[in-house]
Amino acid sequence: MTTNSEPITTAAAPPRRSPWRDRLAENWHIFSRNPLGLAGLILLSIFAAMALLSFVPPMIDPMYHPMTGVDPLVLHSVGPSARHWLGTDFMGRDILSQLLAGTRVAFMVGVSAAFMSIVLGVSIGMVAGYAGGIVDTLLMRLAEIIMVLPTLLVVLMLSALFGKLDIWTIVLLIALFRWPGVSRVIRAQTLSLKSRPFIDAARVAGASHTRIVFRHIMPNVLPLAFLYMTFRVTAAIIIEAALAFLGFGDPSTVSWGMMLQWVWKTGHMFQAPYWLFPPGLCISLLTLSFYLLGRAMDEVLDPRLREENGTV
Amino acid sequence: MDQTLSPAPILELRGISKHYRSRGRSGRGGGQDVVALDQISLDFRPAEIFGLVGESGSGKTTCGRLIVGLEKADQGEMVLQGRSYGTLKGQALRDYRRQVQIIFQDPYQSLNPQISILDSVAEPLVTNRIGDGKSRLEKVLATLKAVGLAPPEDYAYRFPHQLSGGQRQRVAIARAMILGPKVLVADEPTSMLDASYSAQIFDILLEVRQRLDTTIILITHSLAAARYLCDRIAVIYRGHLMEVGPAETIISNPRHPYTQALIDATPKFGDCASLPRYGTLVSPERPASGAAGCAFFRRCGLAHLARCARQAPELRPLTPGHLVACHYSEESPDPETGATCRLGGMS
Numbered sequence: 001m002t003t004n005s006e007p008i009t010t011a012a013a014p015p016r017r018s019p020w021r022d023r024l025a026e027n028w029h030i031f032s033r034n035p036l037g038l039a040g041l042i043l044l045s046i047f048a049a050m051a052l053l054s055f056v057p058p059m060i061d062p063m064y065h066p067m068t069g070v071d072p073l074v075l076h077s078v079g080p081s082a083r084h085w086l087g088t089d090f091m092g093r094d095i096l097s098q099l100l101a102g103t104r105v106a107f108m109v110g111v112s113a114a115f116m117s118i119v120l121g122v123s124i125g126m127v128a129g130y131a132g133g134i135v136d137t138l139l140m141r142l143a144e145i146i147m148v149l150p151t152l153l154v155v156l157m158l159s160a161l162f163g164k165l166d167i168w169t170i171v172l173l174i175a176l177f178r179w180p181g182v183s184r185v186i187r188a189q190t191l192s193l194k195s196r197p198f199i200d201a202a203r204v205a206g207a208s209h210t211r212i213v214f215r216h217i218m219p220n221v222l223p224l225a226f227l228y229m230t231f232r233v234t235a236a237i238i239i240e241a242a243l244a245f246l247g248f249g250d251p252s253t254v255s256w257g258m259m260l261q262w263v264w265k266t267g268h269m270f271q272a273p274y275w276l277f278p279p280g281l282c283i284s285l286l287t288l289s290f291y292l293l294g295r296a297m298d299e300v301l302d303p304r305l306r307e308e309n310g311t312v
Numbered sequence: 313m314d315q316t317l318s319p320a321p322i323l324e325l326r327g328i329s330k331h332y333r334s335r336g337r338s339g340r341g342g343g344q345d346v347v348a349l350d351q352i353s354l355d356f357r358p359a360e361i362f363g364l365v366g367e368s369g370s371g372k373t374t375c376g377r378l379i380v381g382l383e384k385a386d387q388g389e390m391v392l393q394g395r396s397y398g399t400l401k402g403q404a405l406r407d408y409r410r411q412v413q414i415i416f417q418d419p420y421q422s423l424n425p426q427i428s429i430l431d432s433v434a435e436p437l438v439t440n441r442i443g444d445g446k447s448r449l450e451k452v453l454a455t456l457k458a459v460g461l462a463p464p465e466d467y468a469y470r471f472p473h474q475l476s477g478g479q480r481q482r483v484a485i486a487r488a489m490i491l492g493p494k495v496l497v498a499d500e501p502t503s504m505l506d507a508s509y510s511a512q513i514f515d516i517l518l519e520v521r522q523r524l525d526t527t528i529i530l531i532t533h534s535l536a537a538a539r540y541l542c543d544r545i546a547v548i549y550r551g552h553l554m555e556v557g558p559a560e561t562i563i564s565n566p567r568h569p570y571t572q573a574l575i576d577a578t579p580k581f582g583d584c585a586s587l588p589r590y591g592t593l594v595s596p597e598r599p600a601s602g603a604a605g606c607a608f609f610r611r612c613g614l615a616h617l618a619r620c621a622r623q624a625p626e627l628r629p630l631t632p633g634h635l636v637a638c639h640y641s642e643e644s645p646d647p648e649t650g651a652t653c654r655l656g657g658m659s
Binding site for chain 2: 022196197198200201202203204205206207208211215216219220
């Protein structure tokens with residue numbers, strides 16, 4: 001505890017304040033002073049709004065459906081107009097509605113793959129760190145083996161073997177290949193927590209190993225896990241886009257990578273900038289926004305700053 | 313131990329030994345074991361406060377951790393109310409651990425920062441499946457009140473970082489006593505606190521003893537604190553018991569040179585020119601005795617090379633209930649003066 005935390009500890013502090021809320025307020029204070037983090041947050045909110053708006057165009061007119069909606073008046077790619085704000089693709093589908101649907105897919109892929117890899121990484125990291133010994137060795141060697149495999153290449157090979165993969169299989173594969181980094185960090189954190197007296201206290205209180213790991217250690221590693229989740233989102237979105245662009249995506253889903261593949265495959269690469277740029281720009285900006293958010297959170301969770309919070 | 317006067321002990325340690333392997337490379341002689349405890353035999357009587365006194369690294373904390381089952385002894389057995397700890401399994405083991413609780417030294421580290429006071433104190437009830445949500449809440453509130461955190465509703469929903477060190481230590485005591493343990497190990501419960509808090513914590517411990525008939529094993533480096541609280545004291549040095557006996561006897565008539573050195577080292581205040589000084593420490597230290605010699609040989613002013621370096625003294629009764637492990641316990645020097653000046657530092 002440093003003197004900075006003293007005001008919190010005085011009797012004036014109202015009861016029923018959780019450390020989460022205290023910390024949230026304090027962390028927001030640190031976060032809000034970080035212009036890059038704020039930029040990331042604003043960018044991210046725009047994309048979130050886009051993802052929500054993706055449900056609107058098909059409701060206006062079936063021809064705005066990103067996958068099946070073909071404008072009967074336009075049967076090839078045309079530039080932006082009042083009818084199609086961003087123009088149409090090679091068979092007359094609206095690019096704006098495709099872009100919005102792609103945002104939804106990107107969020108879905110990014111967040112669910114990141115979430116799964118975090119769940120895996122946190123569980124494996126906590127078990128390895130807490131159990132130690134042979135369990136630790138085996139799990140960490142496994143993590144290292146997976147860590148050195150190039151994810152994209154392996155997923156490409158798998159999809160070449162099994163034909164087209166659907167979007168959820170891709171998500172699962174990304175998760176399976178992206179947990180080791182998280183698990184190493186969580187393991188290190190668990191190792192330091194394991195020797196704290198409050199874990200001994202829990203043991204004396206009669207808590208089982210499972211209870212110690214999930215009730216006493218997990219709440220202490222979750223902030224770190226959330227930080228890593230933002231970085232994993234970025235990685236997952238890029239991998240999915242790359243797969244789709246190379247033609248190994250899920251053909252029944254409109255993702256940004258898929259849009260880029262259509263541009264390229266139909267030979268519009270240099271003919272239709274209105275078609276090429278939006279998805280490319282969106283991929284860059286969305287990954288950038290998650291990255292900026294992660295960096296800003298990294299600063300919030302920096303041990304020196306955390307010590308200032310008195311949460312050590 | 314053959315103490316005919318004592319009532320049946322609630323907890324007995326019989327020949328407990330604990331060694332730590334040091335991590336040195338085996339080829340370079342660095343691989344010597346560190347002796348934390350060597351053949352410790354102690355008995356703890358119902359509702360007594362027993363002081364375990366020694367300097368840093370003497371093994372007193374290891375002893376406390378062994379008693380609550382956080383460490384495993386290499387040798388020897390622990391007997392709680394006639395049942396040996398080593399043979400227990402499953403439910404019986406859980407029942408044993410319920411009876412024996414601990415308060416840790418550092419209240420800033422012994423409470424989980426992410427868990428509310430209510431949940432921390434209720435944890436033993438939850439893990440032992442006692443009561444339901446409502447009865448647990450009532451019990452937690454009553455226990456918080458008993459350790460002087462009133463009104464308890466104000467504290468139950470807070471988190472550790474909102475409390476002061478003294479308040480946290482009270483929470484730790486509440487957590488330890490909520491199951492009504494037979495034995496409570498207090499591992500230097502006040503060394504991280506201000507002196508004013510220390511006295512309060514000690515008073516709470518005395519009250520716990522009175523209300524629950526709990527045996528309290530107070531681990532401390534301070535003879536003054538031990539004297540204030542304890543009925544009996546054991547002095548431990550490098551894992552060896554040096555002297556065991558009633559607190560008053562140990563303080564006023566120490567027969568082991570190490571105990572005498574500890575008393576010399578206690579801070580005093582007031583007019584203390586007339587305090588006894590034993591002067592039993594030698595400096596610089598002598599080279600170590602062999603493994604067979606007395607543990608205190610290196611620093612003992614009374615040691616005789618011929619005897620103390622070769623043969624470890626046994627712990628033997630000097631008077632009934634007062635045991636000393638020294639070849640020369642009968643002839644160790646009397647204090648230079650017999651004046652009575654209170655030991656300071658604590659009370």
